[in-house]
Amino acid sequence: MTMLDMPNATTTEPAETSFDLRKEAEAAGITETLQQLEQELIGLKPVKSRVRQIASLLLIERIRQRAGLAAAPPTLHMSFTGNPGTGKTTVALRMAKILHGLGFVRRGQVISVTRDDLVGQYIGHTAPKTKEILKKAMGGVLFIDEAYYLHRPDNERDYGQESIEILLQVMENQREDLVVILAGYGERMTSFFASNPGFRSRIAHHIEFPDYAEAELLVIAELMLKERGYRFSAAAREAFERYIALRRTQPFFSNARSIRNAVDRIRLRQADRLVSDLDRMLDVADLETIDPIDVLASRVFSGGADARDAKP
Secondary structure (H helix, E strand, O other): OOOOOHHOOOOOOOOOOOOOHHHHHHHHOOOHHHHHHHHHOOOOHHHHHHHHHHHHHHHHHHHHHHHOOOOOOOOOOEEEEEOOOHHHHHHHHHHHHHHHHOOOOOOOOOEOOHHHHHOOOOOHHHHHHHHHHHHOOOOOEEOOHHHHHOOOOOOOOOOOHHHHHHHHHHHHOOOOOOOOEEEOOOHHHHHHHHOOOHHHHOOOEEEEEOOOHHHHHHHHHHHHHHHHHEOHHHHHHHHHHHHHHHOOOOOOOOOOHHHHHHHHHHHHHHHHHHHHHOOOOOHHHHHEOOOOOHOOOOHHHOOOOOOHHHHO
């Protein structure tokens, strides 16, 4: 019997009276999942703390049911607000794993969508699209990125409202078989909720994802390089610290996403530098070391933004 059945179920089995919390958390995969989250994401202490609190609430809820205490299915729909590249998708994946491990969803999957996946371009197209996505996500987690684009009040021919009405109905009537996570920029999400109070009333957990500090972005870059078998020289590390300070002030900065793109371009420049002298003998140190020129060649130092990030 799953957690989804238990609140309305009756049983003649005697209630349990003793619980080993460590074993319960390990058996549900909570301990491992929280450790993974800690390893995958630098910083974000408020986010990790909130995820831990939610996991604790759900664990205790499951134990209370087995103890025969009064329990009702908790509302699990969530809102993740923050700038791009702050780990919202990663946290959604780990949250789905926690929900599945504790039996609050039948499948540990996350279906990630945007407005284009839900809203049609002509009459009669939106409802089938939205219902098809909901069918795929049922039993798991539906992650709607930039959810505020569903609502476009300035466009009389927009069909987003139809999708919103279907989503609200499913979030209410099938909340025991689907968890919806709405994500996007903080200010835009606030406006979205103000225009669509039905969403706010169905959201139980609002989690704000802060931007990364410069020191955290440097650690993220070094970890990305290490995973790929590279390392900064001391001078290159200093150059990248300058890069971060400049890049954060430029348009379309996307936190860890921009850092990943920067690391990819640094590797390209390093490879181009090495191959430019075909008569040179290379050793392992040459292959793994990032030199200052590999960083300083970026257009960021001349006042330009990185091409891959220079878009809305």
